[in-house]
Amino acid sequence: MTAKPSVGKLSAPLVEALVQDAETLRLAVDRTATGARIVDAGIAVRGGLEAGRRIIEICLGGLGRATFQSDVRFKRWGQAVHVTTADPVIACLGSQYAGWSLSEGDFFALGSGPGRALAAKETLYEELAYKDASDSAALVLEVDKRPPDTLIAQIAKDCGVAEDKLTLILTPTSSLAGTVQVVGRVLEVALHKAHTIHFPLERIVDGFGTAPVPPPGADFLTAMGRTNDAVLYGGEIALYVEGPEDEAEQLANGLPSSTSRDHGRPFGEVFAGYNYDFYACDAGLFSPALVTVTALSTGKSFTAGAYEPALIERSFGG
Template sequence: MTADARPSLAALSAPLVARLIDDAPALRLGIERVGGARVVDAGIRHPGGLEAGRRIAELCMGGLGRATLGAVPGTAAWPFGVTVHSAQPVLACLASQYAGWSLSHGDFFALGSGPGRALARQEALFDELGYTNAADNAAFVLEVDKPPPAELVAHIASTCAIAPDNLTLVLTPTQSLAGTVQVVARVLEVALHKVHALGFPLDRVVDGIGMAPLPPPGGGFLTAMGRTNDAILYGGTVQLHVTGPDVEAEELANRLPSSASRDHGRPFAEVFAAVKGDFYAIDSMLFSPARVTVTALDSGHSFHAGTLAPELVERSFTHVP
């Protein structure tokens, strides 16, 4: 697909933003203005919920992905989860859903995800993807537990070259119901990010689907972060459809699961504690689904690797420090 023919993340996500705002009372969301921007509270002072998280996940994928809640196999004690799929997984996951823009002002810090990243283009990744998006509106999802300062709102709007009142920021604390759903809904994005890290050509990834169990929200940030990560690392399953030789599809399958990492085998909270909270000391290869299938479209052969670890999921989902 040529650059000019690729879909506009901003255009596809704008109706999702509008519906989220319109349905805010039913979804238990709060709406306020900060620095002119519209801020959606999905779990700070307003409770939000599972459906809010599902819709926010689709917004975070720039309107190019679908998220559903329902039964997922593999963890008998936790039978419900999130399934996501996209016919444009590279754009949906890497150009939109990936939390790639570092935002800070004073003591406020967040990693920005969502379709607005393609307007800001503050990451080298967009040059690699060759993707640009021009629009007069932008939306971001921030995994935070407090509203951003007005100065940061102004910076985001200016970087996106839009008026602040055309900017929407959706806030989803990790320990909230909506936050839990939208993080677990990144199971496919986590796989795509590792595909990129492994150097597999992104233009050969044609389609993708993933699922992971839904943990109970953690009582605090660290517990919630551990559970949502473990849902993917030890309970997540992804299938990718790729073009190219079988040998390269098989190699990708073998290198993709979280079990390929030296840090595999313990709940994420324990790994995080072992490195004394230094996120960057964790092996980056850990961040991937537990089980993968890579289907080579040219031959019709599929390659499977990794395995679910329901005992680690159970340990993570029930342990409260």
């Protein structure tokens, strides 16, 4: 494996700071009987926007920054999350992407964050030629209940760390922190789609993304719809790539959510139309609304897609 930054080591201070500031951030922290640390960011406690912002940076493996900024694109929804990274491929796909399937009994979650790169259970890591080494692990789970202790023990084992060196951060989608951390994946979904349409990941040099912060939904389905719509119809990203100019243009044209057959309706309606089967939805929908790709070889930029203010209002304002 090529020597690359350790997302585990870079994110460890961010995890410790989150725990240290738990009371201020309205989080709860406890440990299992065998020592694993559980951070509740919105189940039995309120959590908040700032907690969500920090969790984005943990998910990015210490290789990215998330900030709140004013957003004038949508009349009623004037706050956005802006994400930048030092290494978009490792930060977004090697760490932030929710790609580790975790289940036991009736519990199921997709693990995201730096701990994924320690376990490296997904074939994606072979393509990235990346596997992390760290003595501590952190994962973010978008769930509204605690994982079984036996599953927690297995996660620690798969990550190759002692249980007391494992931290699981739980972020229900309908919580404030959960809402923010999902919207903070706006750049990650673009990287994932670039991978899906077979653009060489090693040619993606840099990038950033912005998406509006929706009001949290009162229930999981509403929350999932709003957070997805924030990206699909309000998300904007820019990528800087190496290689021929025409291939940068092809990437720009292939990335936006408007390329999908399911584009044009709030995600909640799309999801219901597939009988709530997430995997029946067109995978090409999960990408930002507006995309700009710059070819570093010539400095020329290509833009495709468009915001959908009416769909944002329909989704957020319901």
